Amino acid sequence: MKVTIQRSDRLQSYEVPVLAESMTVMNVLDYIYQNLDHTLAYYRHSSCCQAACGRCVVNVDGVPVLACAKEVPPETVELLLTPARGRVIRDLVVER
Amino acid sequence: MIQREVVETDVLIVGGSGAAITAAVSARSEGARVAMAVKGKAANSGNMIMVGGGLSIDGESAKQLLHKEDANLAYTKRSLFEKLVTSSFWLGDQEMQRQFLEEGPLGIRDVMRWADEAGNSPFQFKPQACRWLTSGGAFKRALKHGLRTDADGVEVFEDTVITDLLTSGGAVCGAIGYRVYTGELIEFHAASVILATGGYQPFSLKCTNSDMTGDGIAMAMRAGAEVKDMEFLLFIPILQEPTRFRGSLLPFLMTMANVFPLAFVPTDLDGQELAYPEDARYHPAPEDMKVSKLLMSYFYGKGMYQKWDKHGNRFYFDFSKYSDQEILDGFAAFAARYGKWHGKNMYHHIDLLDLARAVIANKKRLMVGMGNEYSMGGIKVDTAFAATVPGLYAAGEVTVGLFGAFRSGDGLVEMVANGRVAGKSAAHYAAAHERRMPEDAEQRARELLQPLERTEGESPIGLRCELERICDEGFNFYRDGSRMQTAYDALLRIKERAEHLYAPGGRCYNLELLNAVSLRNLLLCCEVGLFSALSRKESRGCHLREDYPMVDNENFCFSYTAKLVDGALVYGKSFPKAAAFPLEHRNFANVADCIADTILRREQA
Numbered sequence: 001m002k003v004t005i006q007r008s009d010r011l012q013s014y015e016v017p018v019l020a021e022s023m024t025v026m027n028v029l030d031y032i033y034q035n036l037d038h039t040l041a042y043y044r045h046s047s048c049c050q051a052a053c054g055r056c057v058v059n060v061d062g063v064p065v066l067a068c069a070k071e072v073p074p075e076t077v078e079l080l081l082t083p084a085r086g087r088v089i090r091d092l093v094v095e096r
Numbered sequence: 097m098i099q100r101e102v103v104e105t106d107v108l109i110v111g112g113s114g115a116a117i118t119a120a121v122s123a124r125s126e127g128a129r130v131a132m133a134v135k136g137k138a139a140n141s142g143n144m145i146m147v148g149g150g151l152s153i154d155g156e157s158a159k160q161l162l163h164k165e166d167a168n169l170a171y172t173k174r175s176l177f178e179k180l181v182t183s184s185f186w187l188g189d190q191e192m193q194r195q196f197l198e199e200g201p202l203g204i205r206d207v208m209r210w211a212d213e214a215g216n217s218p219f220q221f222k223p224q225a226c227r228w229l230t231s232g233g234a235f236k237r238a239l240k241h242g243l244r245t246d247a248d249g250v251e252v253f254e255d256t257v258i259t260d261l262l263t264s265g266g267a268v269c270g271a272i273g274y275r276v277y278t279g280e281l282i283e284f285h286a287a288s289v290i291l292a293t294g295g296y297q298p299f300s301l302k303c304t305n306s307d308m309t310g311d312g313i314a315m316a317m318r319a320g321a322e323v324k325d326m327e328f329l330l331f332i333p334i335l336q337e338p339t340r341f342r343g344s345l346l347p348f349l350m351t352m353a354n355v356f357p358l359a360f361v362p363t364d365l366d367g368q369e370l371a372y373p374e375d376a377r378y379h380p381a382p383e384d385m386k387v388s389k390l391l392m393s394y395f396y397g398k399g400m401y402q403k404w405d406k407h408g409n410r411f412y413f414d415f416s417k418y419s420d421q422e423i424l425d426g427f428a429a430f431a432a433r434y435g436k437w438h439g440k441n442m443y444h445h446i447d448l449l450d451l452a453r454a455v456i457a458n459k460k461r462l463m464v465g466m467g468n469e470y471s472m473g474g475i476k477v478d479t480a481f482a483a484t485v486p487g488l489y490a491a492g493e494v495t496v497g498l499f500g501a502f503r504s505g506d507g508l509v510e511m512v513a514n515g516r517v518a519g520k521s522a523a524h525y526a527a528a529h530e531r532r533m534p535e536d537a538e539q540r541a542r543e544l545l546q547p548l549e550r551t552e553g554e555s556p557i558g559l560r561c562e563l564e565r566i567c568d569e570g571f572n573f574y575r576d577g578s579r580m581q582t583a584y585d586a587l588l589r590i591k592e593r594a595e596h597l598y599a600p601g602g603r604c605y606n607l608e609l610l611n612a613v614s615l616r617n618l619l620l621c622c623e624v625g626l627f628s629a630l631s632r633k634e635s636r637g638c639h640l641r642e643d644y645p646m647v648d649n650e651n652f653c654f655s656y657t658a659k660l661v662d663g664a665l666v667y668g669k670s671f672p673k674a675a676a677f678p679l680e681h682r683n684f685a686n687v688a689d690c691i692a693d694t695i696l697r698r699e700q701a
Binding site for chain 1: 135136137233276277303305306338343344454557558561600601604605606607608
């Protein structure tokens with residue numbers, strides 16, 4: 001799966017394997033950060049990963065979703081992640 | 097000198113969940129100037145928002161304080177006290193346990209008032225068990241209202257990570273940290289500090305907020321405070337798969353017959369049943385369901401541990417005795433119960449009918465594991481919630497003493513009961529003591545920035561993932577000496593590598609810097625926890641050993657303590673006092689028998 005992320009200064013693409021039969025956008029971001037790029041910024045401090053805190057909003061193909069709750073089907077070929085509405089702090093992190 | 101913003105206050109509270117907010121309300125009511133530093137958002141962080149069940153208090157308090165005329169009066173403070181003592185496996189502090197039963201209902205009364213005033217927070221009372229069913233969402237709305245209405249004037253610093261306490265002359269007099277979004281350093285000068293930062297959950301499978309990295313416990317140790325009972329970590333069945341729902345505590349709710357209508361068969365991944373005896377003495381009544389967490393850890397763990405190298409922390413809830421329709425109906429009935437809090441057919445982000453279909457598609461099996469829910473160990477405090485270092489207070493899961501080797505009370509009640517007292521105590525201390533100028537602020541600031549200044553080194557997230565793997569393998573809910581020793585040795589190697597952490601990319605929302613802070617704290621907590629676990633050559637509460645199954649009251653009815661002296665860990669022992677309830681001197685063949693005989697009081701057939 002090709003994952004393209006709007007970084008602070010550029011679009012950057014990563015090749016991410018199918019991690020599981022079902023995974024979330026947060027799983028994809030965690031994989032990139034842990035394995036491919038330690039400088040990626042996405043909301044991950046004080047995070048619940050259960051859609052309880054509502055803070056990990058990101059746009060998937062232009063639509064705002066909670067990264068921890070939005071499923072990424074295994075057949076996905078391309079994924080475009082951009083910051084949600086708001087003042088961008090860094091990469092996908094917006095002030096909320 | 098490293099540039100940093102300075103904030104002066106009387107009482108600094110670190111944390112933003114239930115204990116922190118009730119402490120803020122309490123300290124403000126004593127007239128103190130209060131600042132709160134919250135890693136995330138106030139009333140929207142910590143484990144409070146993850147709550148899946150509810151809370152209970154004694155019947156008399158429910159009737160007198162909360163006006164529940166139908167409350168079960170047989171549910172007395174005395175019976176709850178005895179339950180706390182025995183469930184702690186006699187390591188709990190009996191004075192703290194008595195105080196908890198007095199302060200808890202008062203704190204809950206405040207929360208209920210805030211919930212009523214907020215107008216949108218359903219709490220459903222179940223009179224027989226004196227229990228209110230609620231959700232994390234309902235609880236956080238109540239606390240948010242309380243912070244706004246009853247703690248007027250509290251300065252709240254959100255998205256601010258506190259990295260170390262500051263000291264002067266051996267007393268705590270502030271804290272230092274940074275703003276996550278900008279990386280700007282911030283230094284608090286305070287007459288007293290309350291840590292309300294939660295516990296530590298160092299495993300890959302957990303149902304808790306990402307904040308649970310032992311920050312407060314480790315910071316307190318670096319400031320000279322003593323901790324204890326760090327080997328006791330509580331586990332419950334939580335979801336392993338589907339991956340998108342991993343970490344949910346839903347499976348634990350499925351173990352309650354009065355909540356979830358389908359009865360599963362627990363099996364290992366080869367389909368072999370994980371034997372849980374039919375004997376009634378091991379089957380708690382609904383009002384004792386908390387202890388089922390420990391009984392499941394014991395009985396399922398015995399079976400799972402035989403194949404740990406093959407399957408690890410994974411097993412099935414097998415529903416294959418039901419038809420597809422029965423499974424769908426069962427999940428729908430469960431959904432109806434929780435719909436008022438989570439929305440139609442939902443439990444948090446889980447579409448329950450979607451999950452039921454996933455179970456059916458997986459040969460009617462749900463893959464679960466024993467995930468970490470809570471840590472009993474933490475900062476040693478007295479009944480004023482004062483730590484062993486002057487000026488330092490603590491509240492909630494970050495503390496130790498109330499629950500000993502196993503938590504039988506409610507975390508929500510613990511938060512508010514502790515927060516009330518800690519806030520008052522810290523305010524009184526602040527009123528009686530001048531604010532001091534920290535001696536170590538510059539040094540702590542340099543330590544914080546080191547990972548940013550290196551040009552190469554170890555990745556904090558890389559080491560953190562390694563630490564989780566080590567704990568998964570050797571410090572999990574079922575243990576033996578060999579695995580723990582391997583884990584401990586591996587941890588020490590990580591500790592050496594963690595001296596060279598590297599966080600590239602500048603200060604602004606730097607996840608590697610955040611993980612550098614968390615890793616340092618988790619490492620210290622795990623080192624103490626593993627060392628204590630290795631030393632405890634018996635089983636007790638949540639410390640379940642394959643090689644030492646006996647509850648050995650003759651030789652181990654004490655807590656392991658630890659503190660840092662000149663940078664080195666010094667371990668000790670702390671013996672419980674029988675203030676109002678006798679200690680147990682008999683040994684028991686295993687934890688399950690101990691539970692049956694002393695907590696459930698079931699005679700052997």
